[in-house]
Amino acid sequence: MGDFIIKNLTDTLGNFSAMVMEFLPRLLAMTIIIVVGGVVAWIVKAILRRILLFLRFNSLFESAGITQMMPKTALPSPSDLLARLVFWVVWVSFMLFGVSALGVLALQEEISRFFLLIPQIFVALVILFVGLLIANFAARATLLAAVNANSSSPRLLSGVVRFIIVILVVTMALERIGLGHGVVLVAFAIFFGALMLGLALAFGLGGRDVARRILEKRFAEDNKEEEDGMSHL
Amino acid sequence: MTNPQTDGDPLWYKDAVLYEVHVRAFFDSDDDGIGDFRGLAQKLDYLQDLGANTLWLLPFYPSPLKDDGYDISSYTDVHPSYGTLDDFKLFLDQAHRRGMRVLTELVVNHTSDQHxxxxxxxxxxxxxxxxxxxxxxxxxxxxxxxxxxxxxxxxxxxxxxxxxxxxxHRFFSHQPDLNYDNPAVLEEVWNIMKFWLDIGVDAFRLDAVPYLVERENTSCENLPETHAVLKHLRRRMDENYPGRFLLAEANQWPEDAVAYFGSGDECQMAFHFPLMPRMFMAVKLEDRKPIMDILQRTPALPENCQWGMFLRNHDELTLEMVTDEERDYLYDEYAKDKLTRLNLGIRRRLAPLLENDRRRVELMNGILMSLPGSPIIYYGDEIGMGDNVYVGDRNGVRTPMQWCGGWNAGFSNADPEQLYLPLISNPVYGYQTVNVESQRRFPHSILSWMKRLIVLRRSSRVFGRGTLEFLTPPNHRVLAYVRELGNERVLVVNNLSSSAQAVELDLRRFKGTIPIEMFGGNPFPRVMDRPYLLTLGPYQFYWFRLRRI
Amino acid sequence: MSEDTFLSDEFLQQITAAGEADILAGVPTLNNARTIERTVRAIQVGLVKYFPRQRAAIVISDGGSRDGTLNLVKSIAPPDFRTMLAAPPLRTMHTLATPHRAIWGRGGAFRTIFAAADLLRVKACTVISPDLESMTPEWIEGLIRPIYRENVDFVAPIYLRHKFDGLLLKQILSPLIAAAYGYEIQEPYGGELAFSGRLAAQYMNEDVFSKEFMRQGAEVWMTTTAMAGGFRLGQSFLGPKIHAPKSGGLDLAGTIQQVVGALFNCLETHQQFWMSRNQVEAVPVFGFENDMELPAVRVDRKRMFQMFQTGVQELASVHDLILSPDTLQRIREIAKLSDREFCLPDDLWVKTVYEFAASFHHSVINRDHILQALTPLYRGRISSFLHENHEAGITDLGEKLKALRLQYQQSKSYLIERWSASA
Structure with missing residues (x-):
């Protein structure tokens, strides 16, 4: 009996120590992978930043008018942002590799699913981010134009613009991750939204001045003699 | 006595290169400090060598000399200082032997008050x-x-x-005007002309010709009655002495000056007064506009007539035929020293006016010799003589000719104090530096260069008789024109500026011709449809014969 | 765009033909076929009459006119000077005409003129608007003489104006520039100005011509650059300025966006200069300044006030981002006043403008939005100003404007503080 217990104990311990012996290197491997991943990610980030700097990525954005849309103080520069994002994606990937190196089956499945989702999430995030910016921008542009054109309800107008764009953007983002399958509403929203996005983009970016003038004409027909021939210059 | 004009072309004066000289200033043969006809005769070889073929003599008649001989007290004699009438005949004969003609002064608007x-x-x-x-x-x-x-x-x-x-009196108060309303005066003038024509004089310069007749309520210039006088004299000269010509001194705008040609029945030649200041202006402004403006404003001449062209003469550089603005500009640029101004003009010689800049002297002579008209060289300018504004009136440009660096510049053996005017003796223009003898030795001296220029000028009748057509390249600092006579064409390109210039000429009309540079004889690239590109150094100019080969 | 390809070969040839010039008159054109001939004539006569000996050239820099302006310019024959002047000109006058890089707008036009000035080695250069009806040859003299003869580097114009004309200049541009840069110039946005050859060379070296604000604000930039560069300044009295009527001009919001935007941009460019400058100098005036009553302008003041009120109310969320809470609070309070009691005092106005400038500098939101948000407040200020000075004579008004200038100067430290504050 005692022998059995001892044997079992020894076996179990042996097994355990074998498992531990087996697991420890994996853990070590995981740690190493994570650490190396961190370093690799950092290097990738540094290189990427250099490359972006070299490519004048920021000014590219600037000329596209996107930097202007973002409040300067709230966000780092676009190249910095992208570099950081890539850093985290690379590192998290390494972490997951590391975890899968542990050999836990259930985890591995989840991880592979995560890997499939990564690009989708990434794209969705970008859509959401840019979309919200655009919504914000377009709404403010509408508000200002409406006020300067002395139209009746600027805030309402601006709210409508913002609402439509946000709905559209959220729908697009969810669609990306695959959470809103087959909903007719979504299809409709996309259709309607695309229309409005087009308009909003046109108003917001394509021809800010033209759009403003159209707006003013549209909403302030009675505004003709507003300045009364006064020359401000 | 031989007379070259009898066997020559009656339009000989169109190809003439005139040399204006004062007997007094040229050469003194009898050591009295004043030049004379025997002296002038001795120097005819020099003038022939230079290439001048017509001599214009300033007044050499008896005179109190209050206006440098333009105040005449006897029309049919020679001032004793310059010799005798026989000396003059001798000189004339010598000149004719060398194929040179002689033009004398007919100063008949006024006489001296001593007459x-x-x-x-x-x-x-x-x-x-x-x-x-x-x-x-x-x-x-x-x-x-x-x-x-x-x-x-x-x-x-x-x-x-x-x-x-x-x-x-239109001029000095010691020069009373003759009354041309009196037929006896006109007849007497003809007698004077006849006297000299008989001796063999080839041409007359009619001094102060616009002022002959006076009428109330007019400017008393250029009157029809004055023209009638000229027509009368010309008719009688042509009838009796063919092949001679009259040169009008009419300091007028081209539109008015051209009236002195009549319809070819008054003077055959008249000075182009307005052009000369504009040539100086153009070089200073570095802009061809003044020259082109005035020549485009110049009417066409009767077939047998010719302009007399000059850069400088025995008078001040007259600025009567320019606008006030232009005169101020010329004064400021060419006569900063008030002392050099006289009446409405500048009393300086060519070289000092151009700051003794050889390139500009060459350019100005080049333009003079290549424009239509017969060029006139003022004595001394062919060697770049200087002037002396301190001797008063216009005498500063009438100092003795500088022959060599020796005693009295080789002009006279008299005592230096005895000379009619002191020699130029400053280190820059003085006779030790600027003289015929030293310049004759060097092929690149200004004298040698002038000789070559005159040879070129006389090598073709296109310069004296051809048409003038301006080219208008966009570069306004380049003055370019084509002279054309029959199938002979000469392209002249002048850089009026002090810096190098490129110019593109529209020569399509002459497509296929080869420009031959006339000084060196080298062919240039053939003229094609493209604008013809030339580059010119500061004040450089080219004469091209456009040949179809 | 690299420098060597900026000028067309054809234009370079025209410059080569002109060679060298002492004076250059530049005209930036865009669809000015109706007035360009008159303008060029006036310039030609002015140059010949007042600078007969100088070598002069006129440069027409066209931004892609579709009404044949450029062809018209090329066909303008020199005027018959004999009917206008005692004498014909001494020299050839060159009129150079070229289309410029149209995508740069007026920046391209100025760049072309500067390049021409540089290549022609001019001593003085003037710029004349092509659409003036009141321009006379005397303007050329007025603009160029101080540069050519008095050794001044930059000449701003002074126009004869009605007391309520040009309020954007009087309320923002001129006093703000005086306070910041330390030079009192009445018209920092004159369409006619002149500058020396060395200043033109300085302009050439700046890399701004493709910038958006140069489209409308080139004059402000030129004025402030001359100040920041330590160049000698002058002003020249020209007389009344009447533009030919033109459709498609900018409205008030657009104008403010362009012109005030240009000024704020310049403040950013020259911040090292103006932040350390702490004195204010008067700028000498050349020419005879006369006073004459000009036709009054019609203004619907009440409507302006109403638009101010709407603006303050509706743009609260935007103004929140731009203005300090204190300033915003005060504006909100006066917006509640009735039309008769309403007054937007100098100190509040100056503070507002400074806060806008600083917010612009920090780009707290899109810069165009910041400038647009200024429009309703400017309307309020004008409404208040017109109300107060309805009866005021020219002298009284002068005092008022002087007080405003002083206010701008005294508050400059506030601008520096807001400007330098990190976000």
Whole structure:
């Protein structure tokens, strides 16, 4: 009996120590992978930043008018942002590799699913981010134009613009991750939204001045003699 | 006595290169400090070598010399300082032997107040000579006539204390004007002309010709009656002495000056006065506009007529035929020293005017020789002589010719103090530096260069007789024109600026021709449809013969 | 765009033909076929009359006119000077005409003129608007003489104006520039100005011509650059300025966006200069300044006030981002006043403008939005100003404007503080 217990104990311990012996290197491997991943990610980030700097990525954005849309103080520069994002994606990937190196089956499945989702999430995030910016921008542009054109309800107008764009953007983002399958509403929203996005983009970016003038004409027909021939210059 | 014009072309003066000389200033053969006809005759070889083929003699008649001989006291004799009438005949014969013609001065607008005619006329109100001059009891007649010598004269009338009345004078008060309303005066003038034509003189320069006749309420210039006088004299000269010509001194705008050609029946030649200041202006402004403007404004001439072209002469560089603005500009640029200004002009020679810049001297002579008209060289300018503004009036440009670096510049063996005017002796223009002898030795001296230029000028009739067509390249600092006569064409390109210039000429009309540079004889690339590109150094110019080969 | 390809070969040829010039008159054109001939004539006569000896060239820099302006310019024959002047000109006058890089707008036009000035080695250069009806040859003299003869480097114009004309200049541009840069110039946005050759070379070196604000604000930039560069300044009295009527001009909001935007941009460019400058100098005036009553302008003041009120109310969320809470609070309070009691005092106005400038500098939101948000407040200020000075004579008004200038100067430290504050 005692022998059995001892044997079992020894076996179990042996097994355990074998498992531990087996697991420890994996853990070590995981740690190493994570650490190396961190370093690799950092290097990738540094290189990427250099490359972006070299490519004048920021000014590219600037000329596209996107930097202007973002409040300067709230966000780092676009190249910095992208570099950081890539850093985290690379590192998290390494972490997951590391975890899968542990050999836990259930985890591995989840991880592979995560890997499939990564690009989708990434794209969705970008859509959401840019979309919200655009919504914000377009709404403010509408508000200002409406006020300067002395139209009746600027805030309402601006709210409508913002609402439509946000709905559209959220729908697009969810669609990306695959959470809103087959909903007719979504299809409709996309259709309607695309229309409005087009308009909003046109108003917001394509021809800010033209759009403003159209707006003013549209909403302030009675505004003709507003300045009364006064020359401000 | 041989006379080259009898066997030559009656339009010989169109190809003439004139040399203006003062007998007094050229060469002294009898050591009295004053040049004379025997001396001039000795130097004819020099003039022939230079290439001049017509000599224009300034007045050499007996005169009190208050206006450098333009105040004549006897029309049919020679001033004793310059020799005798026989000396003159000898000189004339020598000149004719060398194929050179001689042009003398016919100063018949006025006489000296020492002339016997005037002495008689002033003697009493009813003297037969009285009517040979223009008299008045008041100064109120002919008020509209301007005063020419603004620096010295206040009125065109002068008081004669002997006959107690005023006499008319357009120039100095010692030069009373002859009265051309009197037929006897006209007849006497013809007699004077006949006298000299018989001796063999080839041409006359009619001094002060616009002022011959006076009429009330006019400027008393360029009157129809004056033209009638000229026509009369010309007709009689042509009838009796063919092949001679008259040169009008009419300091007028081209539109008015051209009237002195009549319809080919007055003077054959007239000075182009307005062009000369504009050439100086163009070089200073570095802009061709002044030259082109005035030449485009110049009317066409009758077939047998010719412009007389000059850069400088024995008078001041006259600025009457320019606008006030242009005159101010020329004064500021060419006569900063007020002393060099006289009347409405600048009393300087060519070289000092151009700051002794050889390149500009060459350019100006090049333009002179290549424009239509017969060029006139003022004595001394062919060697770049200087002037002396301190000797008064216009005498500064009438100093003795500088022959060599020796005693009195080789002009005279008299004592230096005895010379009629002191020699130029400063280190830059003085005779030790600037003289014929030293320049003759070097092929690149200005004298040698002038000789080559004159040879080129005389190598073709296109310069004297051809048409003129301006090219208008966008670069306004380049003055370019084509002279054309028959199938002979010469392209002239002048850089008026002090810096190198590129110019693109539209020569499509001459497509296929080969420009041959006339000084060196080298062919240039053939003219094609493209604009013809030339580059010119500072003040550089080219003459191209456009040949179809 | 690299420098060597900026000028067309054809234009370079024209410059080569002109060679060298002492004076250059530049005209930036865009669809000015109706007035360009008159303008060029006036310039030609002015140059010949007042600078007969100088070598002069006129440069027409066209931004892609579709009404044949450029062809018209090329066909303008020199005027018959004999009917206008005592004498014909001494020299050839060159009129150079070229289309410029149209996508740069007026920046391209100025760049072309500067390049021409540089290549022609001019001593003085003037710029004249092509659409003036009141321009006379005397303007050329007025603009160029101080540069050519008095050794001044930059000449701003002074126009004869009605007392309520040009309020954007009087309320913002001129006093703000005076306070910041330390030079009192009445018209920092004159369409006619002149500058020396060395200043033109300085302009050439700046890399701004493709910038958006140069489209409308080139004059402000030129004025402030001359100040910041330590160049000698002058002003020249020209007389009344009447533009030919033109459709498609900018409205008030657009104008403010362009012109005030240009000024704020310049403040950013020159911040090292103006932040350390602490004195204010008067700028000498050349020419005879006369006073004459000009036709009054019609203004619907009440409507302006109403638009101010709407603006303050509706743009609260935007103004929140731009203005300090204190300033915003005060504005909100006066917006509640009735039309008769309403007054937007100098100190509040100056503070507002400074806060806008600083917010612009920090780009707290899109810069165009910041400038647009200024429009309703400017309307309020004008409404208040017109109300107060309805009866005021020219002298009284002068005092008022002087007080405003002083206010701008005294508050400059506030601008520096807001400007330098990190976000």
């Amino acid at each position: 016997p005619w005037f002495q008689e006329a002033r003697r009493s109100q009813n003297n037969p000579r009285r009517d040979w001059y223009v008299w008045s009891s008041t100064q109120e007649r002919y008020r509209q006539a301007r005063i020419i010598f603004t620096d010295t004269e206040l009125s065109n009338w002068a008081w004669d204390p002997i006959s107690k009345s005023y006499y008319w």
